[in-house]
Amino acid sequence: MPPVLPVTAPYHHGDLRAAALEMGMERLASQGQPDLGLRALARDLGVSATALYRHFPNKDALLDALALEGLNRLGQNQAEAAAKAGGGRDGFAEVGVTYVTWAVRNPALLRLIYNRVGQVDLAADDPTAMGEAFHQLRAGIAAMMPDEMSREERAAAALHAWSLVHGLAMLILDGQVEYDPAMVRKVVLMTDFNAG
Amino acid sequence: MPPVLPVTAPYHHGDLRAAALEMGMERLASQGQPDLGLRALARDLGVSATALYRHFPNKDALLDALALEGLNRLGQNQAEAAAKAGGGRDGFAEVGVTYVTWAVRNPALLRLIYNRVGQVDLAADDPTAMGEAFHQLRAGIAAMMPDEMSREERAAAALHAWSLVHGLAMLILDGQVEYDPAMVRKVVLMTDFNAG
DNA sequence: CGGACAATGCTAACAGTGTCAACATAACTT
DNA sequence: AAGTTATGTTGACACTGTTAGCATTGTCCG
Numbered sequence: 001m002p003p004v005l006p007v008t009a010p011y012h013h014g015d016l017r018a019a020a021l022e023m024g025m026e027r028l029a030s031q032g033q034p035d036l037g038l039r040a041l042a043r044d045l046g047v048s049a050t051a052l053y054r055h056f057p058n059k060d061a062l063l064d065a066l067a068l069e070g071l072n073r074l075g076q077n078q079a080e081a082a083a084k085a086g087g088g089r090d091g092f093a094e095v096g097v098t099y100v101t102w103a104v105r106n107p108a109l110l111r112l113i114y115n116r117v118g119q120v121d122l123a124a125d126d127p128t129a130m131g132e133a134f135h136q137l138r139a140g141i142a143a144m145m146p147d148e149m150s151r152e153e154r155a156a157a158a159l160h161a162w163s164l165v166h167g168l169a170m171l172i173l174d175g176q177v178e179y180d181p182a183m184v185r186k187v188v189l190m191t192d193f194n195a196g
Numbered sequence: 197m198p199p200v201l202p203v204t205a206p207y208h209h210g211d212l213r214a215a216a217l218e219m220g221m222e223r224l225a226s227q228g229q230p231d232l233g234l235r236a237l238a239r240d241l242g243v244s245a246t247a248l249y250r251h252f253p254n255k256d257a258l259l260d261a262l263a264l265e266g267l268n269r270l271g272q273n274q275a276e277a278a279a280k281a282g283g284g285r286d287g288f289a290e291v292g293v294t295y296v297t298w299a300v301r302n303p304a305l306l307r308l309i310y311n312r313v314g315q316v317d318l319a320a321d322d323p324t325a326m327g328e329a330f331h332q333l334r335a336g337i338a339a340m341m342p343d344e345m346s347r348e349e350r351a352a353a354a355l356h357a358w359s360l361v362h363g364l365a366m367l368i369l370d371g372q373v374e375y376d377p378a379m380v381r382k383v384v385l386m387t388d389f390n391a392g
Numbered sequence: 393c394g395g396a397c398a399a400t401g402c403t404a405a406c407a408g409t410g411t412c413a414a415c416a417t418a419a420c421t422t
Numbered sequence: 423a424a425g426t427t428a429t430g431t432t433g434a435c436a437c438t439g440t441t442a443g444c445a446t447t448g449t450c451c452g
Contacts (some may be wrong), residue, residue: 156379156382157374167358169363174314191386191387195386
């Protein structure tokens with residue numbers, strides 16, 4: 001299978017950077033913990049460990065790239081779910097279930113995303129691709145809130161929703177509770193944005 | 197300062213196990229990430245790295261012990277909060293705020309707790325100290341739910357509450373949102389156990 | 393076409409880690 | 423006092439991320 005749309009013609013290996021990211025994603029997919037070993041990854045690629053340093057300044061940068069890819073996939077997943085499910089409580093619950101389901105199916109990737117984005121300086125509005133993607137995810141969440149809310153209420157409601165599904169996902173990933181879609185839906189539906 | 201209540205008389209060092217745990221907790225407290233280095237810890241204790249292997253079978257066991265201690269502290273913190281704050285929505289919100297506050301003050305420890313307990317086989321009702329302490333924490337949460345609920349509703353409500361505060365705590369620890377007690381309270385109060 | 397140059401890859405090495413085996417010392421027991 | 427057990431140390435092994443120096447290959451330009 002020839003490489004797909006090689007932006008720049010490959011030299012020795014053939015776009016090692018893309019191959020590394022692909023292999024990295026594969027490894028993360030078949031793993032529970034985000035313990036990517038740089039050397040092990042290079043071994044799987046049939047390449048020397050230091051070759052990767054021609055494409056990433058260090059291991060963290062590689063992980064950042066993987067986390068960014070994961071974040072984009074997550075964002076797309078959520079956008080699709082939001083579009084499919086209409087508004088209202090049921091639609092909101094569906095989107096929540098979608099988040100948790102994605103997390104269960106991509107545990108290492110979700111962990112990597114949140115671990116990595118924490119390192120980035122987020123206070124300064126740096127136009128990092130990472131910060132950008134996360135901002136988009138947040139905007140997507142906020143967009144689902146009821147219309148009649150003030151901006152402040154909206155922010156609180158969005159944070160509530162995000163915390164709820166993220167916390168539930170983490171508890172499942174950490175083995176605290178079993179994954180059960182019906183239960184997830186039930187838990188999400190206990191939110192009442194008019195309360196408080 | 198002489199050692200406090202030495203259960204068994206110390207040999208060379210003087211209850212190295214306790215000293216290691218204490219130093220480990222100290223390190224975790226002054227750190228954001230739970231990256232305890234076994235050798236570094238031994239260095240701080242003025243002892244050789246392998247000396248720790250006389251008290252813990254391996255590094256994971258040491259981390260488990262630290263996580264257990266942390267879990268006990270967290271449980272005690274929550275129990276006190278629950279006793280102080282009465283029932284009702286406001287009391288419940290207070291307990292939630294307490295959880296998040298503790299997490300913010302002990303980030304590495306909270307991470308360690310949840311990371312470690314995930315490795316333990318939890319499906320089998322093993323009487324591990326770890327599993328025991330976690331069970332206690334969960335029971336404490338469930339006890340706060342309204343009385344008129346069925347057992348199933350109670351379980352869902354407890355999971356909702358736990359997910360909410362845990363998720364909020366994780367988002368704060370990961371640098372996604374700033375810690376603001378008032379905001380936490382507001383977010384927690386959006387829960388309505390009678391909804392759904 | 394051929395040489396210059398940059399892009400990419402490799403080997404060797406360094407400091408760091410967790411862990412094991414073998415040895416040494418101190419405390420307790422009899 | 424002698425022996426056994428508990429504790430601690432040194433040295434080593436395999437592993438990790440990372441750097442420096444060298445080798446190779448593709449691209450470009452005269």
